[in-house]
Amino acid sequence: xxxxxxxxxxxxxxLWLTHLGLIVGIAFIFFPIWLAFVASTVExxxxxxxxMPLLPGDQFFANYARALTSGVNAPVSxxxxxxxxxxxxxxxxxxxxxxLSAFAIVYFRFPGRRLFFWLIFLTLMLPVEVRIVPTYExxxxxxxxxxxxxxxxxxxxxxxxxxxxxxFFMTVPDELAEAARVDGAKPMRFFFDILLPMSRxxxxxxxxxxxxxxWNQYLWPLLITTDPEMNTIVMGIKQMFPSGDDIAxxxxxxxxxxxxxxxxxxVVVGMQRLFVRGLVExxx
Amino acid sequence: MATLxxxxxKKSFGKxxxxxxxxxxxxxxxxxxxxxxxxxxxxxxxxxxxxxxxVTSGDVQIxxxxxxxxxxxxxxxxxxxxxxxxxxxxxVFDNMAYGLKIAKTPRADIEERVxxxxxxxQLEAYLQRKPRELSGGQRQRVAMGRAIVRKPAxxxxxxxxxxxxxxxxxxxxxxxxxLQRELGVTALYVTHDQVEAMTMADRMVVMNxxxxxxxxxxxxxxxxxxTEFVAGFIGSPPTNFLSAEVLGRAGDARIGVRPEHTxxxxxxxxxxxxxxxxxxxxxxxxxxxxxxxTQVTVRxxxxxxxxxxxxxVGLDWDTANEMRFDSSGRRC
Numbered sequence: 001x002x003x004x005x006x007x008x009x010x011x012x013x014x015l016w017l018t019h020l021g022l023i024v025g026i027a028f029i030f031f032p033i034w035l036a037f038v039a040s041t042v043e044x045x046x047x048x049x050x051x052m053p054l055l056p057g058d059q060f061f062a063n064y065a066r067a068l069t070s071g072v073n074a075p076v077s078x079x080x081x082x083x084x085x086x087x088x089x090x091x092x093x094x095x096x097x098x099x100l101s102a103f104a105i106v107y108f109r110f111p112g113r114r115l116f117f118w119l120i121f122l123t124l125m126l127p128v129e130v131r132i133v134p135t136y137e138x139x140x141x142x143x144x145x146x147x148x149x150x151x152x153x154x155x156x157x158x159x160x161x162x163x164x165x166x167x168f169f170m171t172v173p174d175e176l177a178e179a180a181r182v183d184g185a186k187p188m189r190f191f192f193d194i195l196l197p198m199s200r201x202x203x204x205x206x207x208x209x210x211x212x213x214x215w216n217q218y219l220w221p222l223l224i225t226t227d228p229e230m231n232t233i234v235m236g237i238k239q240m241f242p243s244g245d246d247i248a249x250x251x252x253x254x255x256x257x258x259x260x261x262x263x264x265x266x267v268v269v270g271m272q273r274l275f276v277r278g279l280v281e282x283x284x
Numbered sequence: 285m286a287t288l289x290x291x292x293x294k295k296s297f298g299k300x301x302x303x304x305x306x307x308x309x310x311x312x313x314x315x316x317x318x319x320x321x322x323x324x325x326x327x328x329x330x331x332x333x334x335x336x337x338x339v340t341s342g343d344v345q346i347x348x349x350x351x352x353x354x355x356x357x358x359x360x361x362x363x364x365x366x367x368x369x370x371x372x373x374x375x376v377f378d379n380m381a382y383g384l385k386i387a388k389t390p391r392a393d394i395e396e397r398v399x400x401x402x403x404x405x406q407l408e409a410y411l412q413r414k415p416r417e418l419s420g421g422q423r424q425r426v427a428m429g430r431a432i433v434r435k436p437a438x439x440x441x442x443x444x445x446x447x448x449x450x451x452x453x454x455x456x457x458x459x460x461x462x463l464q465r466e467l468g469v470t471a472l473y474v475t476h477d478q479v480e481a482m483t484m485a486d487r488m489v490v491m492n493x494x495x496x497x498x499x500x501x502x503x504x505x506x507x508x509x510x511t512e513f514v515a516g517f518i519g520s521p522p523t524n525f526l527s528a529e530v531l532g533r534a535g536d537a538r539i540g541v542r543p544e545h546t547x548x549x550x551x552x553x554x555x556x557x558x559x560x561x562x563x564x565x566x567x568x569x570x571x572x573x574x575x576x577x578t579q580v581t582v583r584x585x586x587x588x589x590x591x592x593x594x595x596x597v598g599l600d601w602d603t604a605n606e607m608r609f610d611s612s613g614r615r616c
Contacts, residue, residue: 175369176371178336178365178369181357182383183386184387193371
């Protein structure tokens, strides 16, 4: 007799097989991270002498302390802070700008409304890499090299987010805007009092995506930050790699890599609760 | 508390004329129902009064003041929407208080007015709830409450009951009417449901294709429809229309007779074949087909004998109950 559990019927051998498949898959994906962790807890000699150890060593605190305070070029704590400022700045900036532009496009009738929408949409086809030379020129002329503004501003416009918010706003019933008008709310009041709170689950979801996007920026920070004090963590890892005959300090590099993963993981885990709860509430 | 005057109000969307000139004088405290089929422009008319649509030409006056160019909030109106349009993230209290907060009403005043409205609508226990935690009828009441707390001169209702189930609709119908009487506020109520129009209106406006076919008290409109459209739209089941030709009379007029005035008889004005009958308990609707294919409905007392399907029967009525319409649909 098949016993029902949830939606899927239990099937003896099939159940074990699928679990086995999943476990192997996870082990496969997790293994490099485990190796990185092991490498960050042993001494340099242990890594370069094969075979590489598979169990953590006793240098955890020493290696991480060294990474955080001195690093190779710049202390990892500084780079983490730089990355955090950049990622949060990009995420919040993108959300603010795209919320406002989606609001304009959905709720206001102005000449060229469609044109502007398509112009914004077109920028989707121009990723940072394509416009990187002119953007560099502009930022350099503004004197924004080696600054947070320089790291954040060129990446702050987002066609994707604008499009997402536009789609969401279009599902908000027109009557809400009209009710607010009858209640005497001016457009910006409606935006802040009604539209913004209603979008909070979308904002949370987008924040996660955009934070990781900002955190993972590599090429742009590499280009405009020459001062090690302004390095971000993702490019910083690359900078740690030895050039020429230098010896790579693998334990510190691996510790840095793992530290670089922590904030995005925290954001995903922390925000996940918020937006899953929001999705379950299903309002409107 | 105010009068409402529409003076030859017209509306066009681009080249399409939607409302062809409507004039109505609404007395202070009067309950006016605008009724018509979907697409007749009744909601557009209401939205022009609310200020949510611009008026193409003509004047809208509230309390003797021309409001054509005023924002909705300056018109001293409150509106109840079909889907209630409650702010989903705000509590019932905040939903009702929102308009007052914007108007910078003192906090104590807001609380008093909301409490008063909540008492009137039996919402006191729900003030801290969110709209999604309320039933359809309760949401409807919150929407009403939001209108009441503003103490407007005119209430505007845009098909407020069409999202409710049949039983609740009947109950809310009575509640809205009672509330409007109690507050003495002028009300403009749009619906496609002729039963709502008949039961709630002091006067009703029957709209057809952007034109007000008839304005009058419900029973007056029922007894004396001005056009063929009104005769067909008001009353359920609808009026039977027969061409003069079928009745063997001269002229091209059409004769309307209500189902309740039509009798099954031996002989009579014409004969027809029974198609089917619907027994509703207290009464039975007998549907018949005349020789030329015209459908006729007869309302029979349930106690009377109902002819079998396919049976040939005679139809009869008093000439006094006949309504004659000329070829353009006007009464003649």
